[in-house]
Amino acid sequence: MTRRTFLMAMAAVAAGAVALGGLIVGALGLASGSSADTRWVPARAAASQPAGPRPERLRIASIGVDTPLEDLTLNLDGTLRAPTDYQRAGWYTQGTIPGDVGPAVIAGHVDSKTGPAVFFRLTDLRKGDIVEVTRAGAPVKFKVLAVKKYPKAQFPTDEVYGPTPNAQLRLITCGGDFDRSRRSYVDNVVVYAVAQ
Amino acid sequence: MAVVSLTRRLVATLAVAVAALGMSLAAASPAAAAGGGYVRLAHLVPDKIACDMYLQLHSVSGNVVKFLPSVKYGTISDYVMVPAGTYAVAMRGPGADAKSAPVLSTVLTVADGHAYTVGRMGSPDHAEARIIEDDRTLPTGDQAKLRVVQAAQRTLNVTVADGPVVAKDVAFTTATAYQGIEPGTKTLRVQPAGGQATSIQTTITAGSIYSLLILQGDDGKLSAAVLTDAKRSGTVPHGGVNTGGGGTANPGGNPLTSPTTVAALLLVIAAAGLTGAVLIGRRYLPAADRARR
Numbered sequence: 001m002t003r004r005t006f007l008m009a010m011a012a013v014a015a016g017a018v019a020l021g022g023l024i025v026g027a028l029g030l031a032s033g034s035s036a037d038t039r040w041v042p043a044r045a046a047a048s049q050p051a052g053p054r055p056e057r058l059r060i061a062s063i064g065v066d067t068p069l070e071d072l073t074l075n076l077d078g079t080l081r082a083p084t085d086y087q088r089a090g091w092y093t094q095g096t097i098p099g100d101v102g103p104a105v106i107a108g109h110v111d112s113k114t115g116p117a118v119f120f121r122l123t124d125l126r127k128g129d130i131v132e133v134t135r136a137g138a139p140v141k142f143k144v145l146a147v148k149k150y151p152k153a154q155f156p157t158d159e160v161y162g163p164t165p166n167a168q169l170r171l172i173t174c175g176g177d178f179d180r181s182r183r184s185y186v187d188n189v190v191v192y193a194v195a196q
Numbered sequence: 197m198a199v200v201s202l203t204r205r206l207v208a209t210l211a212v213a214v215a216a217l218g219m220s221l222a223a224a225s226p227a228a229a230a231g232g233g234y235v236r237l238a239h240l241v242p243d244k245i246a247c248d249m250y251l252q253l254h255s256v257s258g259n260v261v262k263f264l265p266s267v268k269y270g271t272i273s274d275y276v277m278v279p280a281g282t283y284a285v286a287m288r289g290p291g292a293d294a295k296s297a298p299v300l301s302t303v304l305t306v307a308d309g310h311a312y313t314v315g316r317m318g319s320p321d322h323a324e325a326r327i328i329e330d331d332r333t334l335p336t337g338d339q340a341k342l343r344v345v346q347a348a349q350r351t352l353n354v355t356v357a358d359g360p361v362v363a364k365d366v367a368f369t370t371a372t373a374y375q376g377i378e379p380g381t382k383t384l385r386v387q388p389a390g391g392q393a394t395s396i397q398t399t400i401t402a403g404s405i406y407s408l409l410i411l412q413g414d415d416g417k418l419s420a421a422v423l424t425d426a427k428r429s430g431t432v433p434h435g436g437v438n439t440g441g442g443g444t445a446n447p448g449g450n451p452l453t454s455p456t457t458v459a460a461l462l463l464v465i466a467a468a469g470l471t472g473a474v475l476i477g478r479r480y481l482p483a484a485d486r487a488r489r
Contacts, residue, residue: 078434086441094430102404102428113441120444145231152436159309161433162334163404163426165234165275172437178445185445188436192231194277 053136055091055098058106062129063121065089072107080105080172086112089119089171095161098133099140099195103164106133107172110185119173123147123189131169131193142169142193149175149187160190167195233306234275234330237285238315239267240347240369241323242412247287247316250294251276256286256301266290270347270411272313272423280306285314285325300325311425313407318369319349330425331374331405334432341374341405345423348412350388357383357395362408374405386410386420396420403428 059066070083070090083090089108096102109117125131129144150156160170169192176187237249251262261283262276282305286298302325304314311330318324328345335341344354346366354362356377362384363372379402386408387393394417400406405425412418 074431074433080433080437082437082439092430092433095433096427096429100429101424105433107437107439110440111442111444114443116444117441119439150436155436157432157435158332158334161428162332163428164332165311165424165426166277168231172439174438174440178440178442180442183442184438185440185442188439194231 052097052100054093055104055106055133055135055140056137057134058089059132059134059139060125060129061132062126063124065118065121067108067118069106072105080107082107082109083118086117096167097135098142098169099135099167101164101167103161103168103170104133105161105170105172110173110175110189119171119189122171122173122191123149123175125171125191130196131171131191133169140167141196143196145192145194148190148192150190151176151186152184152188155188169193169195231308232277232279233308234277234311234332235262235283235285235304235306236273236275236311236313237262237264237267238272238313238317239269240272240315240317240345241320242269242347242349243320243323244269245323246290247299248290248292249273249315250284250286250288250298251278251314252284252286254282254284255303256284256298257295258284260294263294267316270409272315272409275311278306280308282306285327287316287325302327313345317347328371330407332426334428335376335403335405338379338402339376340379340400340402342377342400343374343407344372345407345409346370346372348388348410348418350391350412350418352386352388352410352418354408354410355385355387357385366410371407377406384408384420384422386418388418392417394418394420396422398422401427401429403430403432 055069057068067089070085070088072081072083072090072092073094075081080092086109089106092105092107096104098104108119110119110122111117125144125147127144127146131142131144132139133142171191171193173189174185174187175189176185178185235251237251239247246266246268249264249267250260252258252260261278264273282303284301285304286301288296288298300316300323302314304312304327306312309332311332313328313330315325316323317326331341342362344363344366346352346368349368351365351367353364354366356362359382362375362377366372377400379400381397381399383395383397385393385395404427407423407425409421409423410418
């Protein structure tokens with residue numbers, strides 16, 4: 001191999017590896033870091049606790065979900081606490097009650113450490129699918145508007161938690177690749193639904 | 197000289213690779229907002245003319261998405277949720293054929309996640325179809341947001357009783373920008389220049405967004421109404437949620453083949469390749485060239 005071709009080969013290897021590595025990092029959405037996971041925010045008093053009956057159950061016939069709802073609150077760092085039980089979804093109690101005007105939030109695990117969990121099939125939901133939340137024994141029906149996936153490092157807080165003119169629901173789970181060093185999925189899957 | 201130009205070429209190739217890396221990062225930004233936009237119809241011209249209002253797909257001859265008969269001054273409808281796209285808002289005489297040419301109309305482009313108030317606005321001698329964009333973004337901290345939509349033929353100030361000024365010298369046919377406002381039960385005081393003030397008591401919820409609509413009666417007296425543009429309750433969670441144990445992640449879950457590891461390995465190879473190329477390049481540099489360094 002001549003000196004020239006050797007140098008060119010080295011350059012090509014370096015360039016190719018950088019580009020490919022960059023594409024993978026980009027696809028993972030890792031490059032902007034996950035400061036959101038660790039940033040500490042001062043605890044704030046809940047501005048107003050919702051009044052009225054709490055939701056009891058979530059049913060999504062199209063993906064075989066039928067689960068009682070845990071109460072979810074915030075972690076000390078201000079992030080939403082995930083359900084303690086992998087097979088149960090949870091309702092964020094410091095937010096909107098499903099059926100009231102605003103974005104009500106229900107989160108569930110996509111999998112446990114060993115297998116599928118309650119929201120394993122959440123990404124199978126399609127626009128128009130029906131999601132049912134039982135409240136005071138009566139069902140409140142929501143229609144799926146969209147299913148979106150976002151890198152956690154770029155979670156769209158305004159769109160997911162921002163105020164709405166009507167009664168809406170957000171179903172949240174994890175998706176994308178599993179980052180073993182952080183023991184956490186890279187993405188969040190958010191289902192947007194509106195009360196019928 | 198060949199080596200020097202080669203080194204330059206190597207640097208240029210790497211620059212291209214780094215640029216490609218930057219572009220791939222930009223492409224990783226999240227998808228657009230979801231679910232469609234919001235439109236409400238309004239009649240804000242203080243006159244006696246009623247009109248049939250239509251929200252139609254694409255144009256004034258498109259399918260009717262929403263129809264409100266005989267809308268009078270002071271009406272603002274609830275929001276209709278529609279897919280993003282192009283719509284027409286048309287105003288026709290009460291009872292006029294839906295296919296007839298409208299008296300007033302405007303084209304409205306609805307973006308995902310955005311909200312609009314559209315309708316008959318302006319003064320009685322210059323009524324027209326107008327669009328006001330409504331806010332749906334989270335207020336900062338524990339605040340709410342409030343703006344004034346002024347549809348009375350006066351200039352006026354709006355203040356929170358025993359509190360701050362919301363808007364000053366608000367002219368007829370204007371909508372102010374949204375202002376931060378503390379949550380709680382508030383009395384909003386509307387004071388026209390040289391006239392009788394009016395007040396309205398309302399409960400402002402943190403995180404929610406309001407419009408204070410100001411109208412005038414037949415006798416010229418002002419009245420006010422608080423519209424909830426968008427609502428939420430409680431505290432906004434910070435960032436995403438950790439909802440997975442990883443039990444169904446990547447086949448076999450072998451950390452050696454995880455994309456993160458592969459990416460890291462490739463970067464190491466890149467670094468080695470670059471170092472190798474530079475070292476060899478240096479060794480073969482002609483003496484004269486080395487002396488220059």
